[in-house]
Amino acid sequence: MSVQWRNEVEKQYDTYLEKVKEFLSIPSVHDETSVKDGAPFGQPVADALEYILNYCEEIGFTTHNVGGYAAHAEYGTGEEIIGVLCHVDVVPAGDGWTWDPFKPELRDGKLYARGAIDDKGPTMAAVFALKIIKELGLPLRRRVRIIFGTDEESGDWVGLRRYFAEQPMPLMGFAPDAEFPIITAEKGILICHLVQDVGTLSAQRESGWTLASFQAGNRENMVADKAEAVLTGDGDVFAVKEQFQSYLMKRRIRGYAEEQNDGVRLVLEGISHHGMEPHKGLNAGLELARFLHALDLDERGRQLIRLIHDYFVDSFFGEKLGIDIEDDINGKLTVNVGTFSYVQDGQAKLGVNIRYPVKAGTSEIMGKLKAAAQAFGYTVAPNVIDQKPHYVKHDHELVKTLQRVYEAHTGEEATLLAIGGGTYGRALDTGVAFGPLFPGEEETAHQKDEYFNVENMKRAMAIYAEAIYELAK
Secondary structure (H helix, E strand, O other), X not given: OOOOHHHHHHHHHHHHHHHHHHHHOOOOEOOHHHXXXXXXXXXXXXXXXXXXXXXXXXXXXXXXXXXXXXEEXXXXXXXXXXXXXXXXXXXXXXXXXXOOOOOOEXXXXXXXXXXXXXXXXXXXXXXXXXXXXXXXXXXXXXXXXXXXXXXXXXXXXXXXXXXXXXXXXXOEEEEOOEEOOEEEEEOEEEEEEEEEOOOOOOOOOOXXXXXXXXXXXXXXXXOOXXXXXXXXXXXXXXXXXHHXXXXXXXXXXXXXXXXXXXXXXXXXXXXXXXXXXXXHOEOHHHHHHHHHOOOOOOHHHHHHHHHHHHHOOOOOOOOOOOOOOEEOOOEEOEEEEEEEEEEOOXXXXXXXXXXXXXXXXXHHHHHHHHHHHHHOOOEEOOOOEEEOOEEOOOOOHXXXXXXXXXXXXXXXXXXXXXXXXXXXXXHOOOEEEOOEXXXXXXXXXXXXXXXXXXXXXXXXXXXXXXXXXXXXX
């Protein structure tokens, strides 16, 4: 049976847009305040999972929910399973949006919302791709499971680990959560925190400036787009404000300084980007630390700023840490300090996200990081997350099938890629990342005004439908 996949997508697309808008309207950011049984990552994430499962049941798929940690929708029969791994959680919206990030806005052929491209738009596209196969009555010898994770953005993936402790591993599959053509290699991901509790160092001084607080960033895997520091003491407020404005102008950065009763508040705006490519954003925390490094601060505050300045400012590839490693599979190691938290009389914490190549060793990386931390009285907290690099051989059935489908739809060579991002593709023993972004498309995941291109999502849905069918038939 010859199927005109793009024609089938056109028949479904108005309904797709209706459903994906509803899906995107759920602010499914991890919320510790509403964690409970059945909602291990908070009620908003549980609401998003419930929404997608209800719709999958409505269109005739069988579903199974593993306690709110993850779930699946299934179609077909057979012992072997083809997996499509998606996630319903999103990163925090951040600042600077043109529209409400949780009220989807369709403008000029683009649908704007947090999660539009990462990963709710592609998730719903995968559901509709399987819906097309079902409604056409195409015979399958393998079951297809669309697996919905709930904590992909945390980097810890507790949800999927819980899911696969109970459910079988698919034979092979893909994650629609990156870019086309096919991503067969993903860097390893280290997420750790450099911490210092209140100790013997003075956070007060008789004259000059004390760093009362320093805050920036929402997630380790996002470039911090806003930073704020409060200085207290009897320093020259006018001079600091003048220096800060001069710094902002020189660096061409937005921000402001305002006098407070006991000092001055400094606010700096950066540009968010995915933490896998920190050099493509503007890290507000690093930029504010660069400015503060020139000031005479209290001893404890100076330690924090020197740690940031001496090891992370202008060092996106680990040069200052001595871990600037590169290989011919994944390319360069990257370092993103995504969260900065400091209170004068409380804990100091830096959240660091390192993406390392297949050939790099984590023991060397961690050794250098611990040495840097110790040089300024900090330690690496024990709750380190380490997702090992992932690689699928280029001659595998999965890769060859996806190459064939992609080339048939686009007329372009399906080159095989390696990325710094971490997708659910690596959660499978044999899994890759496959779309939805096409070569040359703008990447807006983790940024303000995130969107997907409506026409390109149609193309992706058609590719997903045929790819799922070819893998499962």
